[in-house]
Amino acid sequence: MPLSCSIKPAASPATGLLGLNMIKLLFFGRLGDFAEGVAPNIEARADLTPAKIRDLLAADHPALFAELSQPQVLISLNQMIVGWEQPVFDGAELAFLPPVTGG
Amino acid sequence: MSLSDSQFMRYSRHLLMDDIGEQGQQRLLNAHVLIVGMGGLGCPVSLYLAAAGLGGLTLCDGDTVDQSNLQRQILYTPEDYGKPKALCAQQRLLALNPDIEVNIFTEELSPATLAPSYDLVVDCTDNLATRQQLNAYCFAQKIPFVSASALGWEGQLVAFDFAASGNLCLNCIIDKESAEPLLNCSNSGVVGPVLGVMGSLQATTAIRILVGYFKQHGRVQRYDGKSGQWLTLNAKANPQCDICGVR
Numbered sequence: 001m002p003l004s005c006s007i008k009p010a011a012s013p014a015t016g017l018l019g020l021n022m023i024k025l026l027f028f029g030r031l032g033d034f035a036e037g038v039a040p041n042i043e044a045r046a047d048l049t050p051a052k053i054r055d056l057l058a059a060d061h062p063a064l065f066a067e068l069s070q071p072q073v074l075i076s077l078n079q080m081i082v083g084w085e086q087p088v089f090d091g092a093e094l095a096f097l098p099p100v101t102g103g
Numbered sequence: 104m105s106l107s108d109s110q111f112m113r114y115s116r117h118l119l120m121d122d123i124g125e126q127g128q129q130r131l132l133n134a135h136v137l138i139v140g141m142g143g144l145g146c147p148v149s150l151y152l153a154a155a156g157l158g159g160l161t162l163c164d165g166d167t168v169d170q171s172n173l174q175r176q177i178l179y180t181p182e183d184y185g186k187p188k189a190l191c192a193q194q195r196l197l198a199l200n201p202d203i204e205v206n207i208f209t210e211e212l213s214p215a216t217l218a219p220s221y222d223l224v225v226d227c228t229d230n231l232a233t234r235q236q237l238n239a240y241c242f243a244q245k246i247p248f249v250s251a252s253a254l255g256w257e258g259q260l261v262a263f264d265f266a267a268s269g270n271l272c273l274n275c276i277i278d279k280e281s282a283e284p285l286l287n288c289s290n291s292g293v294v295g296p297v298l299g300v301m302g303s304l305q306a307t308t309a310i311r312i313l314v315g316y317f318k319q320h321g322r323v324q325r326y327d328g329k330s331g332q333w334l335t336l337n338a339k340a341n342p343q344c345d346i347c348g349v350r
């Protein structure tokens with residue numbers, strides 16, 4: 001499924017390393033089930049935050065957007081837990097983790 | 104105080120380990136741990152801690168055993184239907200290890216549960232409000248707190264040693280004012296052994312803290328049993344945190 005024009009899928013570099021101006025996206029656990037067709041890398045640009053990336057996914061991936069809008073979703077930027085308004089820089093790995101509440 | 108002959112036999116596989124040994128076993132025997140929630144996580148946690156010779160365990164759960172619990176709550180049998188979980192668990196754990204003390208509260212967490220003093224609290228509950236209450240209690244008492252949760256194929260564990268580290272707590276990671284998500288184990292299910300994985304990790308972490316090898320204050324471990332993946336995340340203290348922030 002094509003992504004909205006504001007998020008461009010990035011070609012995977014042959015080296016396996018992220019190119020410049022790219023952000024790697026990871027949807028952990030059951031979020032992965034809702035993220036089929038989402039490009040693994042997106043183009044970085046100014047003022048990008050996890051909240052803005054979520055909003056950019058809304059049009060083409062409404063079910064994923066709904067899951068990301070649940071309370072207690074965790075976000076990690078390069079393995080550090082951050083908030084929805086954290087600036088996301090070039091070359092970063094951004095992971096979204098669904099809430100896990102049972103016992 | 105030294106170990107009895109019977110304790111030497113029972114705990115010999117700890118005593119054989121140089122980094123546990125008699126001193127480590129004595130620390131476990133002298134410790135009293137509160138386990139809140141005797142469901143899918145509380146069962147493996149309490150079995151392993153009882154077997155390991157945690158000298159005192161206090162179990163807290165207001166629920167009774169239901170047929171639908173037996174898919175994952177491995178302490179209980181059909182004979183327990185309708186009986187308080189904490190009471191059934193106490194009988195099983197004492198049968199496993201008569202060497203320890205097991206106290207119970209057959210009601211939900213209350214000030215009475217938190218009145219005695221504990222060396223460590225294990226959070227095996229299924230709701231954020233109780234988790235946050237335990238986090239605040241452990242922070243105030245400066246005692247370690249081992250929290251886990253599970254849902255579907257996934258589990259999460261985070262532990263804090265408030266005796267050693269004064270900032271960064273559960274509320275810095277998950278705001279206590281957050282709403283509960285729609286999904287929980289009752290309405291969306293959970294794979295039994297995922298609770299075993301996370302409960303075993305909680306018991307391992309509790310033993311690691313009590314014996315003195317814990318350095319992962321506030322680190323979050325995530326497990327996805329469907330893909331077999333683990334993820335370890337770090338967290339930062341929130342200076343404005345209501346619980347641990349500078350005021």
Ligand SMILES: [Zn+2]
Binds near residue numbers: 276344348
């Ligand atoms: Zn805090």
